Amino acid sequence: GAVVSQHPSWVICKSGTSVKIECRSLDFQATTMFWYRQFPKQSLMLMATSNEGSKATYEQGVEKDKFLINHASLTLSTLTVTSAHPEDSSFYICTFTRRNNYGYTFGSGTRLTVV
Amino acid sequence: QKEVEQNSGPLSVPEGAIASLNCTYSDRGSQSFFWYRQYSGKSPELIMFIYSNGDKEDGRFTAQLNKASQYVSLLIRDSQPSDSATYLCAVNPQGAQKLVFGQGTRLTINP
Numbered sequence: 001g002a003v004v005s006q007h008p009s010w011v012i013c014k015s016g017t018s019v020k021i022e023c024r025s026l027d028f029q030a031t032t033m034f035w036y037r038q039f040p041k042q043s044l045m046l047m048a049t050s051n052e053g054s055k056a057t058y059e060q061g062v063e064k065d066k067f068l069i070n071h072a073s074l075t076l077s078t079l080t081v082t083s084a085h086p087e088d089s090s091f092y093i094c095t096f097t098r099r100n101n102y103g104y105t106f107g108s109g110t111r112l113t114v115v
Numbered sequence: 116q117k118e119v120e121q122n123s124g125p126l127s128v129p130e131g132a133i134a135s136l137n138c139t140y141s142d143r144g145s146q147s148f149f150w151y152r153q154y155s156g157k158s159p160e161l162i163m164f165i166y167s168n169g170d171k172e173d174g175r176f177t178a179q180l181n182k183a184s185q186y187v188s189l190l191i192r193d194s195q196p197s198d199s200a201t202y203l204c205a206v207n208p209q210g211a212q213k214l215v216f217g218q219g220t221r222l223t224i225n226p
Contacts, residue, residue, distance in 0.1 A: 006158075032212055043203060043218040044159070093158050097212055104149070104214060109158040 003027050006094055006107030013084055013114055021079045021110045023094035029074035030096035034104075035067075038091040050077060084114040116141050119206050121217035130226050134191040136202050138217055141185070144209025148180055148187045151203040153219065159203055163189070194224045 003026040013019050023033065032051050036044040048064075050056035050071035058064045068080040077096075081088055094107040119140050128134040136150075147166055151159035165171045165178040165187065177190040187206075191198055204217040 034213055036216075044216045046213055046215070049213055091156075095214070104161070106158045106160070111156070 004094065004096055004105045004107040006110055008110060009108060010111040011113070013112070015085055015114055016083055018080055018082045019084055019112060021081075021092055021094075021112075023077045023079070023096075023107045025075045025096050025105070028096075030077075031074065032097050033071050033077040034095045034097075035069060035077075035079050036093045036095065038093065038109075044093065047079075081112065084112070086114045088112065089114045117217075118142060118208065118215045119204055119217035121202075121204050121220050123218050124221040125223055126220055127223045127225055128194050130194060130196060130224055132194055134194045134198065134222055134224070136189040136191075136204075136220050136222065138187045138189075138204030139185055140187070140204075140206045140215075142206070142208045143182075143185060145185075145206045146209065147207040148178070149205040149214065150176075150178060150187075150189045151205060151216075152198075153201045153203055155201075162202075191222075196224045196226050198222065199224045 005024045007022045034049050035047045037047050038044045046059050047062045048056045048058045048069050050069050052071050052074050056069035071077040091109050093109045095104045121138050149164045150162045152162050153159045163178045165180045168182050171178045175192045179188045201219040201221050203219045205214040
């Protein structure tokens with residue numbers, strides 16, 4: 001089955017620093033990628049959608065200059081949280097979908113803690 | 116009105132019984148419906164997806180879809196303690212590839 005590798009699985013950073021999260025599809029080429037965020041005891045909220053080679057589309061209320069998404073290839077997407085603040089502490093999860101395929105494969109998630 | 120609604124629970128079910136999880140959605144044009152299981156601190160894992168009205172069975176799991184009522188459910192037969200988790204309902208809105216999630220139902224199976 002489809003495998004998505006997400007790295008790092010957890011990270012602690014200081015306020016004001018930036019953190020990069022990588023999401024890589026290991027055995028398929030992903031045309032569309034979604035980044036979700038999940039706060040404790042809440043559901044997954046879509047942050048942005050990105051298509052390979054195109055700019056990401058952000059959901060309402062998500063700052064595109066703060067959450068930088070790069071989907072430069074069919075197998076790799078990155079999310080950079082810039083100038084992180086404690087309120088950005090959350091569980092970030094990526095998922096890919098493929099052309100003409102309704103399957104969604106989730107990464108293992110990244111627990112970000114900003115102190 | 117939320118796009119996808121679930122009862123947050125907690126729902127407690129004795130071991131061996133049937134657990135019934137429900138979900139309603141607001142976009143009548145939605146085409147694809149998914150049930151995910153999420154253990155604490157982990158990423159969601161797909162249990163089942165359903166596209167057509169009616170029932171779809173996979174082992175102990177049965178998904179039921181009623182598009183007229185905008186309702187999708189998941190039945191877990193012979194519930195096991197390992198089924199204790201949060202169950203997330205997710206929907207593809209019409210014309211969109213993204214998944215919209217409900218808030219999840221926390222299920223506890225009591226031995």
